[in-house]
Amino acid sequence: MKTATSTLILLLAATINAQFYNETSKPFNLVLTSENTTINGSTLSACHTGAALESLCLSKGGGVSNPNPITAATFNFNTSTNPFTPNATLGTPGILTWTLKTSSIDVPSSVYFNYDPTTDSAIPILTPGSERPQLLAFDDQDRLNVQGYIDWTANPPNGTGTTMGYYRWYACQTYFSGYAYENLAWGLGAGKPENPTCVSVGVKRVFV
Template sequence: MKLILPTITLALSALTSAQYDVESKSFRLILSSKDTKVNGQTLSACHTGAAIESLCLSGTPSTSKPDPIAAATFRFNTSSNIETPADGNVPGILTYKLNASPPIPSSLEFFYDPTTNYALPLLFPGQGADTQTLAFDKKNLLNVQGYVNYKTSPPTAGNTTAYYRWYSCSTYFSGYQYVNLVWALGDAKPETPGCAKVDVKRVFI
């Protein structure tokens, strides 16, 4: 155990201090789901505040988006200082350029509301301390990497696991109501009625 903890600390430190200086080619994000209304939907950037966007379903109507809109173009920034893991899950950040003059570079963060059991992914200008580290696996599926297994008592650490806890849910943030991509906190389904389990796939343009 004395060898495991320093290794984890160094790995987390590397991710925290990494400069994500390698930008990928442009791509779309497409959902796959057993729910036929969700399967095949693309993700768009929907206005949720001053230069803040959520990841809404392009073709799904909602109070704040009654009509379909175009799919967003994303990129994935990785670090030249981090070697590619054997499982292909290279850590990085999801980025987007907000249509403005000039365009505003943005990156993804998770917004947490302590009264519910999911996090809302939001695109904020720049790249800050709260920018969420993500990964794409060899099938181009978006995931979050975890170092701790919380299903044991006490929790155990040492192995990196890819988690795919994505859902499509009706959301409310800052007065805006969309059907958005959300991240379940834990392995239970989000409590909001009507949420659908999804996988998020990167398809290069």
């Protein structure tokens, strides 16, 4: 009974906002670009980090919880039927999705950013449904970005009216919910995160 109830909860969560983000792209892998030759070319996988939660770990392994290489994950990108595209070059905002396969059902999941107020980086986490997704976009070179229009360096900060793309991606050794992986992370602010393991990366979509 408990298993059936848990499965039903996952299924219900997966349907939230499904009708809004209902345009699904072709499947793709996410590939990292970096000046670090060990990381450059690495794909991303979905690594278990809690009940129906996955982090975006490096497929090559190297983390305490995943020392060995694993298979690259296949993702999709969902946008609205009537999308809002403030900057065509930067791409249409939408949500990064992945399907969690269980013994009884397939659970659509999407990425949100998990923030820890004691540090200056966030960890993208896949969770069932799309009730709290992080809006992302792929630019005209298939590079993953976050968009914004507020100039936080101005005094006082203000909305510029011009949408900018940000590419503050890092590969870092992280700790979340008891699991230690080398994960994709997002830098909070223009400077490099305080985590000494973080290496600057780009994230590129490669269709499969």
